[in-house]
Amino acid sequence: MTQIKTCSDSIARSGFGTLQIPDSMLQDYRKIVDGYSAISPATKASFSFGQDTDGFFPFGAEYSGSEDHPDLCERLCYWPVHVSKRIGFEFTRSDFFAAVDTFERQISELAQELMDGICGEFGVPPLAPFRLASYVQLCVYGVQTANIERRFAQDPHEDGHMLSFIKPTREGLVLVKGGSLESVRLLENEVAVLAGSLLTELSDYAIPAAYHAVLAPQRPVSRSSLIYFANPNPEQVLTSFFRKQPIDLNSAVNARHTGFGNQPIQLP
Ligand SMILES: [Fe+2]
Numbered sequence: 248m249t250q251i252k253t254c255s256d257s258i259a260r261s262g263f264g265t266l267q268i269p270d271s272m273l274q275d276y277r278k279i280v281d282g283y284s285a286i287s288p289a290t291k292a293s294f295s296f297g298q299d300t301d302g303f304f305p306f307g308a309e310y311s312g313s314e315d316h317p318d319l320c321e322r323l324c325y326w327p328v329h330v331s332k333r334i335g336f337e338f339t340r341s342d343f344f345a346a347v348d349t350f351e352r353q354i355s356e357l358a359q360e361l362m363d364g365i366c367g368e369f370g371v372p373p374l375a376p377f378r379l380a381s382y383v384q385l386c387v388y389g390v391q392t393a394n395i396e397r398r399f400a401q402d403p404h405e406d407g408h409m410l411s412f413i414k415p416t417r418e419g420l421v422l423v424k425g426g427s428l429e430s431v432r433l434l435e436n437e438v439a440v441l442a443g444s445l446l447t448e449l450s451d452y453a454i455p456a457a458y459h460a461v462l463a464p465q466r467p468v469s470r471s472s473l474i475y476f477a478n479p480n481p482e483q484v485l486t487s488f489f490r491k492q493p494i495d496l497n498s499a500v501n502a503r504h505t506g507f508g509n510q511p512i513q514l515p
Contacts, residue, residue, distance in 0.1 A: 254440060255364030258410070262442035262455040263422065265433060266361065266412070272353045273436055278346035280416050280471045283323070283387055286343065291321075294338045300382075300509045301329045306389070309507050311460075312402035317508075319400040319463070320386040327351055328379040328514055351383045354412055354438075354475045361440065362410065362477065366488075369450065375483035377409075380500075380514060384474045388419075390467040400470075401461035407503025408443040408476040411457075415472040423458040431459075444503065445479065445496050451489035481514060 248256075250267055257264035268276070291303035301324050307317035325347050333339050355378040363373045388400050403423045413420060413431075420439065421428040431439050441457035464470065479485060479496050487494045501511050 251360050251364045255361055255368055258361070258365055258440060258442055258446075259368040259450075259454060262447075262457040264440045265437045266357060266440055267434075267436050268357070268414075268438055269353075270436070272350060275346040275350040275353070276414060276473055278343065279350060279385060279473055282343040282346065283385065283471065286338075290338050294333070294336055296329070298510050298513070299326065299329050300324050300504070300512070301326050302333075309509065310402075311404035311507065314508065316397075316402055318386070318402075318461075319397070320388045322387070323347075323385040324382055325351055325384075326382040327355070347383060347385075350473070351475070354383070355381060355477075358410060358412065358475060358477045365446075365454075369453070369488040371486065371488050371491075374485070375480040377477055377480045380478040380480055380512075381408075382476055384476060386472045386474065388461070388464075388470040388472075390469050397463045399460045400463045403458055403460040405456035405458050406441065406443040406476060407445065407499075407506065408478050409446045409449065410477040411441045411443060412438045412475040412477075413441060413472060414438045414474075415470065417468065417470050419461045419464065419470055420472070421460050421462055423460055428460070428462075445499060448496060448499060449479075449485060449487060449494060451487045453488060478512075 254264035254266050295302040295304060304322040306321050309322060310317045338344055359376060366373050418430060420431040422431060433439060441459060442454050444456040446454050447456045478500055481497050485494050485496060504512050
């Protein structure tokens with residue numbers, strides 16, 4: 248059984264799976280998580296596009312439960328659909344940006360392949376390409392989070408996308424299962440794949456959304472997490488997996504996105 252098949256099987260059953268990534272992706276991953284600290288505050292401030300949820304966002308700009316309980320991280324979001332608007336910025340010519348760009352290309356292919364596998368599990372045709380509705384997000388939790396009296400650096404939530412691919416640099420990611428928390432442990436070359444509520448709706452509630460959280464560290468350590476969020480192609484008329492009924496997820500995409508404190512998605 249291929250790893251895509253194993254993972255799509257697992258997602259279809261439980262809403263959670265893991266995937267191995269090739270060495271080239273792992274190298275880009277390391278350049279991204281290691282390279283963030285060298286980016287200047289001035290670059291972060293100028294390369295920030297709130298209306299597109301693109302570029303850099305300061306500490307505490309997003310929340311998972313309530314607005315007065317922000318996620319204890321800074322963020323960088325990268326949307327391939329917006330990249331042509333950014334070419335005038337020096338930052339887009341950096342090695343760091345090139346690594347983000349290459350990582351996104353590779354993970355978007357894996358995501359499409361995995362979604363083909365999930366559709367295969369349900370005997371439905373594959374989804375239209377969804378790369379241009381999807382994006383990469385780097386979350387950087389600084390050392391200061393240990394001093395904040397909170398159980399979670401990111402409160403329990405589900406991501407509200409179809410799939411999230413998550414690769415953290417250290418422990419902290421937990422699956423929330425009823426009242427208990429289950430640590431997500433990954434090998435060096437593995438990413439966690441979590442189903443979101445859009446996939447739950449698309450599958451007529453067969454696939455559960457994976458609720459998760461990030462534990463606040465007990466000691467001052469920095470932690471980063473590189474994530475890929477897969478959203479459906481807004482131009483495809485989707486058909487639900489079991490009832491085979493047309494299903495419009497576009498308003499749900501925006502409701503979930505703005506529910507984290509982001510601006511509504513406007514794709515060109
Ligand atoms: Fe999340």
